[in-house]
Amino acid sequence: MNFLTLSLSLVFVFIPIVLSKVLKLELEKDTIIATVRSVVQLLAVGYVLKFVFDSENMIYILLMIILMIVAATHNARKKGTSIKGITWKLVVTFITIEVVTQTILLGFGIIPPTAQYLIPISGMMIGNSMVLSILFLNRFTAEIESNQDAIELILSLGGTPKQAIHTQLVNSIKASTIPTIESQKTIGLVQLPGMMSGQIIAGADPVQAVLFQLLILFLLLTTAVVSSALLGFLSYPSLFNERKQLLKKITTSTSDTEKS
Amino acid sequence: MTETNQAIQLNQVNYSITGELILKNITHSFPTGKITTLVGPSGAGKTTLFRLCNGLISRDSGEIFINGKSIDDYDPLVLRQTVGIALQSATMISGSIFDNLALPLTLKGEQLSEEDANKLLELVGLEKSLLYRNSKDLSGGQLQKVSIARTLVNEPSILLLDEITSSLDRVSQQDIEKLIKRINENYGTTIIWITHNLKQAYTIGDYTVVMMDGEVIESGPSDLLHNPKTNRTKKFVRGEIE
Ligand SMILES: Nc1ncnc2c1ncn2[C@@H]1O[C@H](COP(=O)(O)OP(=O)(O)O)[C@@H](O)[C@H]1O
Ligand SMILES: [Mg+2]
Numbered sequence: 001m002n003f004l005t006l007s008l009s010l011v012f013v014f015i016p017i018v019l020s021k022v023l024k025l026e027l028e029k030d031t032i033i034a035t036v037r038s039v040v041q042l043l044a045v046g047y048v049l050k051f052v053f054d055s056e057n058m059i060y061i062l063l064m065i066i067l068m069i070v071a072a073t074h075n076a077r078k079k080g081t082s083i084k085g086i087t088w089k090l091v092v093t094f095i096t097i098e099v100v101t102q103t104i105l106l107g108f109g110i111i112p113p114t115a116q117y118l119i120p121i122s123g124m125m126i127g128n129s130m131v132l133s134i135l136f137l138n139r140f141t142a143e144i145e146s147n148q149d150a151i152e153l154i155l156s157l158g159g160t161p162k163q164a165i166h167t168q169l170v171n172s173i174k175a176s177t178i179p180t181i182e183s184q185k186t187i188g189l190v191q192l193p194g195m196m197s198g199q200i201i202a203g204a205d206p207v208q209a210v211l212f213q214l215l216i217l218f219l220l221l222t223t224a225v226v227s228s229a230l231l232g233f234l235s236y237p238s239l240f241n242e243r244k245q246l247l248k249k250i251t252t253s254t255s256d257t258e259k260s
Numbered sequence: 261m262t263e264t265n266q267a268i269q270l271n272q273v274n275y276s277i278t279g280e281l282i283l284k285n286i287t288h289s290f291p292t293g294k295i296t297t298l299v300g301p302s303g304a305g306k307t308t309l310f311r312l313c314n315g316l317i318s319r320d321s322g323e324i325f326i327n328g329k330s331i332d333d334y335d336p337l338v339l340r341q342t343v344g345i346a347l348q349s350a351t352m353i354s355g356s357i358f359d360n361l362a363l364p365l366t367l368k369g370e371q372l373s374e375e376d377a378n379k380l381l382e383l384v385g386l387e388k389s390l391l392y393r394n395s396k397d398l399s400g401g402q403l404q405k406v407s408i409a410r411t412l413v414n415e416p417s418i419l420l421l422d423e424i425t426s427s428l429d430r431v432s433q434q435d436i437e438k439l440i441k442r443i444n445e446n447y448g449t450t451i452i453w454i455t456h457n458l459k460q461a462y463t464i465g466d467y468t469v470v471m472m473d474g475e476v477i478e479s480g481p482s483d484l485l486h487n488p489k490t491n492r493t494k495k496f497v498r499g500e501i502e
Contacts, residue, residue, distance in 0.1 A: 149349055243336050244337065
């Protein structure tokens, strides 16, 4: 594919814009912004990747991964503003995910230590970890908000903060990881995973593509559970003060997130 | 130094939420081993006072002594077991009545025997058949009773009761009054009881405290409800301030 064919594909952007105008959906502005942003962002990434791949320098690979973690943290922290120190808690979560998955992958020689493997897999892991963190934080703050009475009941009877919040913590970890597990049950039946489709289109052997996709799926399982659980256990202590009191004002930006 | 015949001593206690003073310079003592009833219009700050004494919240300024010891010198978990509270909402954890009665013990890694659980039910006048029922299936009145029994499991030396009979019928209400009196007599437990029912406040209380707008406006032997000194208490007793 080249830039000429890509510009022809802009037809697929005009269709929704025209429909939006006709049906008064008022989606034109957002569609245009989304298109411009995706073109600029992805092209930039493409050229950066090309540069990093060509140089094969570990420093650049590391820089790319740090950049991913910074971006993921920046995105996810908005959902956890009520949790003190959420920024570094997210950073620790993402670094843990990256270190755990890459150690196993490289340690067992499952993938070679080249930019071509390290960067896309890191991107998928950190990206997924970010989504899971957001799901977890949304759910956790909502659970706490609607169960303050039950949490304070346990505290009032002499329970520790961990005992008081246990149910909400476990529910939130479960709720945020279930979609990952569920989606893997039907994968391939309804739709082909994006990465695998991309590989096949680019000319890879379908069986090879499937093997890689399976690897990614297994990694995503680890990422999902580790992200939620780790973030949960890092987060809950900051909801209480040193007198083991539940801090008020656990209001989230939940209402904003639904709009954006 | 503090006198030890005061179960709870408050000294110029202030508490505010988002800049608004909820408790204003409260100085008051609750005598050990007595039943004190706490009355006042809703929004007066009664529940807030309880939450301070149980350690669910902390004051902005002033001093609180529990059994002669500064509240700050208590481990929060020990404080909450010493000063038991039965919350107005009678909140339950999900699960059976047994799970709820056992909660104070399970939090300590201990277990409640079925025999003891049944004794608790009997104590508060509930059928044994309710033990393994889901807490969602019980009426408000029944839950109030479970909530009281659950608080008793910790054997607190001070018991704070927040409108625990407000959703009970007359007979249950009298049963609970008898139960609380019995606990007070048998174990010397200090009782502080918030109630909207002034007749109850008078009959059950040795002492009564009247709160309004975050202040203690009158206190003394429960007789004061029949002979109020201040105009505001007079109005409140006559039902002119809700
Ligand atoms: N968590 C809270 N947030 C905001 N205001 C509160 C909170 N708790 C209590 N208040 C306010 O404090 C005042 C006293 O409340 P409360 O102690 O519950 O009174 P009472 O038990 O006497 O009815 C009320 O005006 C109430 O609105
Ligand atoms: Mg109240």
